Amino acid sequence: MINLNLKKTLGSAGGKMDLDLQLIVEKGQFVTLFGESGAGKTSTLRMLSGLLKPDSGTIEVGGTTWFDSCKNIDLKPQQRKVGYVFQDYALFPNMNVRQNLEYALRKGQDKTIIGELLQFAELGPLEQRKPETLSGGQKQRVALARALVQRPEILILDEPLSALDLKMRIKLQEYLLQVHKKFKLTTILVSHDIGEIVKLSDKVFELQNGRVIKKGAAADFFGLNKTSAKFRFSGEILKIHREDVLYVISVLIGNDIIKVVADRTEADEFKIGDQVLVASKAFNPIIQKI
Amino acid sequence: MDWQPLMLTFKLAVVTTVILFVISIPIASWLSSTKSKIRPVLETLVSMPLVLPPTVLGFYMLLAFSPENAFGSWLDEWLGIRLIFSFGGLVVASVIYSLPFMVQPIQAGLSSLPSTLKEASFTMGKSYTTTLLKILLPNIKPSLLTGIVLSFAHTVGEFGVVLMIGGNMPGKTKVASIAIYDEVEALNYAAANSYSLILFSVTFIILLLVYLTNGGFFKRYGQ
Numbered sequence: 001m002i003n004l005n006l007k008k009t010l011g012s013a014g015g016k017m018d019l020d021l022q023l024i025v026e027k028g029q030f031v032t033l034f035g036e037s038g039a040g041k042t043s044t045l046r047m048l049s050g051l052l053k054p055d056s057g058t059i060e061v062g063g064t065t066w067f068d069s070c071k072n073i074d075l076k077p078q079q080r081k082v083g084y085v086f087q088d089y090a091l092f093p094n095m096n097v098r099q100n101l102e103y104a105l106r107k108g109q110d111k112t113i114i115g116e117l118l119q120f121a122e123l124g125p126l127e128q129r130k131p132e133t134l135s136g137g138q139k140q141r142v143a144l145a146r147a148l149v150q151r152p153e154i155l156i157l158d159e160p161l162s163a164l165d166l167k168m169r170i171k172l173q174e175y176l177l178q179v180h181k182k183f184k185l186t187t188i189l190v191s192h193d194i195g196e197i198v199k200l201s202d203k204v205f206e207l208q209n210g211r212v213i214k215k216g217a218a219a220d221f222f223g224l225n226k227t228s229a230k231f232r233f234s235g236e237i238l239k240i241h242r243e244d245v246l247y248v249i250s251v252l253i254g255n256d257i258i259k260v261v262a263d264r265t266e267a268d269e270f271k272i273g274d275q276v277l278v279a280s281k282a283f284n285p286i287i288q289k290i
Numbered sequence: 291m292d293w294q295p296l297m298l299t300f301k302l303a304v305v306t307t308v309i310l311f312v313i314s315i316p317i318a319s320w321l322s323s324t325k326s327k328i329r330p331v332l333e334t335l336v337s338m339p340l341v342l343p344p345t346v347l348g349f350y351m352l353l354a355f356s357p358e359n360a361f362g363s364w365l366d367e368w369l370g371i372r373l374i375f376s377f378g379g380l381v382v383a384s385v386i387y388s389l390p391f392m393v394q395p396i397q398a399g400l401s402s403l404p405s406t407l408k409e410a411s412f413t414m415g416k417s418y419t420t421t422l423l424k425i426l427l428p429n430i431k432p433s434l435l436t437g438i439v440l441s442f443a444h445t446v447g448e449f450g451v452v453l454m455i456g457g458n459m460p461g462k463t464k465v466a467s468i469a470i471y472d473e474v475e476a477l478n479y480a481a482a483n484s485y486s487l488i489l490f491s492v493t494f495i496i497l498l499l500v501y502l503t504n505g506g507f508f509k510r511y512g513q
Binding site: 049050051076077078079080082083084086087088090092093094103104106146147149150 | 404406407409410411412413414415416417424425428429
């Protein structure tokens, strides 16, 4: 179990912000931190991993204290057993894929895990390549494999898929789930993508201005359980357009833009940029090969 | 022509560059990562030789190292080192004089690396020294090369500091730049010209090699 109790004054873009949050993550859970940029999500991950020092508070992981400002305990990042996947992947440019993984080995650790991870991440054919020659999805897989070399109990993923295209993202989401189960990890993810969050996580914490403003199981969190829809997608409103008495709302779902008809009261509720759920229950959708 | 001043110049430049390389890496890595309040002060001190007339630097070193004064006599009595009018003194003076030429490129190189490289290495349990040697330095090779070459070339071109602290002792402190001045004073233009031409060509070739290497010329056309 991870028990975080953190206080920190952060200098954000809009001036100073006081981060003050309590989070409890059960062992083996897949948890997502959700919220606007600048809400303190990445800072929370950095404090958990020891890269940023809280002003005060405690961090306990599985009964061990990693940080306690009252008792003057502050484990170095080197001593915390955390696998961290950075948003920019942070692959070492001077090393090839295999060397990147090997660098992560602990002193005296058995090397066989490197081969296993390379195979599991389907990186075998790429092992001699330098990071600069890899695609975004490949880099992502290397970063993830490298974070797993030391067999951490906690995996931290800071917007790991945000730079990838939709197809790659969906593939890697599956892969993240597999990794989470296979290595029996407690995973903490930062993500903005509602579809991704619902698909991956057990629990969601929403952060705003350094505080947890809402938490819950992923499906309940976004109100998905309220509608018993036959099919449903989440997306973002791109355009609200009036046509005679009706409004046409264009929603971006994945790579596709779909148009939904709404009446005036409905249209007033929405604004461009809103995250929405598009669902249908009265009619069966038509399915067709393309 | 007497080759001794040239040999002495290159010996001085090699020794200085090696010492500078070793001491500049910790200084530069500290400067690039610290948030300490004394950082601007240290940065200023490191950069001073860029703007200060070499004679000023040489003058104070001459005073400091002189056996007549406290520091110089301490060095003389306890360590048996006399830094004025000796090769050792030239090395110390050159190290101080060329410090910014080594520290600044390395510091700039380290600062340009994304901080996540360092952090990723820390989360893998690696110490700062391991991270520096295996990750940071190998990724700033062009900056290291620039630092080495600039310090070398700058030491070759030294005149004021060397003259102040080393004097003009053949075989001991008479480096090429001083020999040129000497020959011109003696109206021996031919000898001055040979020294000058050699210094000119050597520095030209060294700098050209750096720009070709850092510009990727050898990678593109070398194979």
